[in-house]
Amino acid sequence: MSESAAARLQALFDGKRLTPxxxxxxxxxxxxxxxxxxxxxxxxxxxxxxxxxxxxRFAVALGFDGYPAxxxxxxxxxxxxxxxxxxxxxxxxxxxxxxxxxxxxRRLAEILADPAPVERAGVLLAASRPLPVLGLRAAASQAFGxxxxxxxxxxxxxxxxxxxxxxxxxxxxxxxxxxxxxxxFALPRHPREVVEALAYAxxxxxxxxxxxxxxxxxxxxxxxxxxxxxxxxxxxxxTACAPMLLGRVLLEAxxxxxxxxxxxxxxxxxxxxxxxxxxx
Numbered sequence: 539m540s541e542s543a544a545a546r547l548q549a550l551f552d553g554k555r556l557t558p559x560x561x562x563x564x565x566x567x568x569x570x571x572x573x574x575x576x577x578x579x580x581x582x583x584x585x586x587x588x589x590x591x592x593x594x595r596f597a598v599a600l601g602f603d604g605y606p607a608x609x610x611x612x613x614x615x616x617x618x619x620x621x622x623x624x625x626x627x628x629x630x631x632x633x634x635x636x637x638x639x640x641x642x643x644r645r646l647a648e649i650l651a652d653p654a655p656v657e658r659a660g661v662l663l664a665a666s667r668p669l670p671v672l673g674l675r676a677a678a679s680q681a682f683g684x685x686x687x688x689x690x691x692x693x694x695x696x697x698x699x700x701x702x703x704x705x706x707x708x709x710x711x712x713x714x715x716x717x718x719x720x721x722x723f724a725l726p727r728h729p730r731e732v733v734e735a736l737a738y739a740x741x742x743x744x745x746x747x748x749x750x751x752x753x754x755x756x757x758x759x760x761x762x763x764x765x766x767x768x769x770x771x772x773x774x775x776x777t778a779c780a781p782m783l784l785g786r787v788l789l790e791a792x793x794x795x796x797x798x799x800x801x802x803x804x805x806x807x808x809x810x811x812x813x814x815x816x817x818x
Contacts, residue, residue: 543571546615548634548772550600555726560596561774562586568631575612579605635772642768642780649766650787659721659747659763660791666719668694670712670744673723674701674732680723680749680778684785688792690806691799701731706738713742723785724750724757725769725778736760749784751776 551564566586567574574582579593582605586593597608629637650656663669669692673681678699685697696712698705709720720739724732736746737760748761751769758764767784770777793799810816 544568544628544630544634547571547574547612548631548638552638552771554600554771556596556599556771558774559588559592560599561771563588563593563596565631565774568634571628575609577609631772635770635777638770638772639777639779642770643783646767646780646784655763655765656784656787656791659765659788660793661795662719662745662747662763663688663721663788663792664692664795666717668696668712668715668717669719669721670696670698670709670717671721671723672698672732672735674699674729675725676727676776676778677723677725677732677781680725680781680785681721683782684721684723684789687786687789691789691793691796691802701729701735705731705735709735709739709742709744713744717744719745719747721788722746722748722757722761723781724748724755725781726751726755726776728756733757733760749781749788751781 547564547568551568556564563582563586566582570577570585577585580590583590583593594605597603597605600608602608602611669688671681671685671688673679681697681699685695689695694715696708696717698708712720720736722732722736733756736748736757739746740760740762745763746761747763747765748757749765749767750757750761751767752758753764753766755764765784765788767778767780769781770779
């Protein structure tokens with residue numbers, strides 16, 4: 539079976555760091571994959587609701603000299619029989635996004651074939667009392683989710699999900715209280731404040747463990763142990779299934795090195811049942 543026009547377009551965009559406007563153009567192209575190779579830059583701009591210069595910049599971001607070169611590439615890569623293909627057989631943009639996340643999870647599984655880095659991280663996180671967990675902007679939800687579950691087994695978890703001038707103060711306080719390790723979730727687009735916070739944390743003597751979208755992320759230079767988990771870029775906003783799962787894997791590795799972790803979980807379950815905390 540030949541690759542669909544939508545899939546070929548999606549492959550062209552995968553791995554590219556596009557601006558929100560450029561993603562809007564990409565999604566418009568995927569939706570109209572059959573017609574796009576025959577549209578002018580002005581027509582594509584009108585279809586996507588952006589300016590014509592935005593279309594030109596988009597083509598350059600993909601590695602072409604300009605939009606004409608991009609359109610020529612699309613025409614040359616379109617099989618002659620594509621026009622007769624049934625539209626309903628082509629995966630839509632939502633299916634493409636799911637397929638991209640599945641591929642990210644496959645890559646994560648391959649990385650975890652060597653469990654040593656995660657196990658090392660688990661030892662570091664379990665030993666840090668308190669354990670500061672940093673995540674700003676797009677990564678805030680990852681940091682919150684980890685901290686929520688970690689607090690059930692770790693005696694002192696400190697969530698750092700707000701930036702500003704207080705961030706350094708909270709890192710100072712954690713270090714004074716005995717913290718030895720900082721866990722950071724760093725996802726694109728990477729705030730400069732996170733990079734600066736990691737540099738500051740290392741200056742305090744903290745060991746920095748980072749979950750990031752790539753080993754080449756800006757935070758890599760300030761991380762003692764970086765664990766990569768790719769994000770999906772098939773929708774207007776990144777999807778982070780792999781970083782979330784890696785966070786749960788880290789929870790497991792950390793709990794394995796905390797004495798009494800299982801009894802703490804059993805105690806919580808008993809208290810929750812007594813309080814009628816959950817509906818199920």
